[in-house]
Amino acid sequence: MIRLTKRYRFAASHRLHAASLSDAENRELYGKCNNPHGHGHDFILEVRVRGRIDETTGLAVDQDRLDALVKRAVLDDFHMKDLNTQVPVFATVVPTSENVALEARRRLCGAWQDTFGGRGPALEAVRVLETRRNTFES
Amino acid sequence: MLITRKAEFSASHFTARPDWTPEENARVYGDSANQPGHGHNYELEVTLQGEPHPVTGMVMDLKELKEILQREVIAPFDHRHLNHEVAPFDRIVPTTENVAREIWNRLAPHFPGGEGPRLHNVRLWETADVYVDYGGDQA
Numbered sequence: 569m570i571r572l573t574k575r576y577r578f579a580a581s582h583r584l585h586a587a588s589l590s591d592a593e594n595r596e597l598y599g600k601c602n603n604p605h606g607h608g609h610d611f612i613l614e615v616r617v618r619g620r621i622d623e624t625t626g627l628a629v630d631q632d633r634l635d636a637l638v639k640r641a642v643l644d645d646f647h648m649k650d651l652n653t654q655v656p657v658f659a660t661v662v663p664t665s666e667n668v669a670l671e672a673r674r675r676l677c678g679a680w681q682d683t684f685g686g687r688g689p690a691l692e693a694v695r696v697l698e699t700r701r702n703t704f705e706s
Numbered sequence: 707m708l709i710t711r712k713a714e715f716s717a718s719h720f721t722a723r724p725d726w727t728p729e730e731n732a733r734v735y736g737d738s739a740n741q742p743g744h745g746h747n748y749e750l751e752v753t754l755q756g757e758p759h760p761v762t763g764m765v766m767d768l769k770e771l772k773e774i775l776q777r778e779v780i781a782p783f784d785h786r787h788l789n790h791e792v793a794p795f796d797r798i799v800p801t802t803e804n805v806a807r808e809i810w811n812r813l814a815p816h817f818p819g820g821e822g823p824r825l826h827n828v829r830l831w832e833t834a835d836v837y838v839d840y841g842g843d844q845a
Contacts, residue, residue: 570838626798626804627803
């Protein structure tokens with residue numbers, strides 16, 4: 569088996585605020601990430617697939633197909649958006665990068681079969697790099 | 707314990723099968739099928755698995771690892787056209803996947819395990835946005 573990892577980028581803003589906590593508790597918990605106006609990052613989304621090298625083409629994954637899937641399922645909805653107000657799931661789920669990674673993985677899994685069929689590569693991991701210092705893997 | 711050494715090489719290639727029409731190659735490989743080719747600054751990360759030697763405290767002398775990487779990969783690949791100058795890419799398409807596997811095949815005999823380190827993983831970055839990991843047939 570071989571693993572291929574591809575990096576994609578999206579710029580988005582978010583605010584960390586849990587509705588079940590008081591304003592004071594949110595400020596205490598999330599600190600500057602609770603700023604009411606939000607803040608943004610140049611997120612990097614890493615998608616890792618696992619498959620066998622097709623001995624005819626030398627390829628383990630059709631990268632054009634993977635690119636199109638990631639664009640359609642994730643980037644089109646996340647890039648240049650405010651995650652809290654413009655991506656419906658984050659109206660009720662705090663858009664921490666943990667949850668952004670889980671949501672991206674859920675979206676990719678949901679469309680994987682239609683994109684690659686039964687013989688394609690498997691989705692192994694989704695990583696979100698929020699900054700150069702913080703990475704989240706699902 | 708895992709130890710990793712990085713190395714770089716710059717090389718040109720194209721990805722196309724000689725027995726396919728230009729249209730078939732363009733459909734599967736896109737612009738990467740264009741000849742005479744294009745180049746990349748490849749980055750290689752080689753990971754070995756082993757235990758630190760009780761006397762030296764090292765899994766392997768990194769100078770020796772560097773020399774093996776230089777001899778087996780960097781010298782034959784750097785500033786070469788992979789399709790035309792580096793076997794087996796005269797008959798195997800030098801996709802990132804195949805280049806990583808070829809590097810594994812060249813390095814694995816040097817690190818069989820047992821008393822010494824075993825080759826654990828070859829990571830090959832083709833660009834800053836795509837890399838492959840190959841850990842042998844069984845991985």
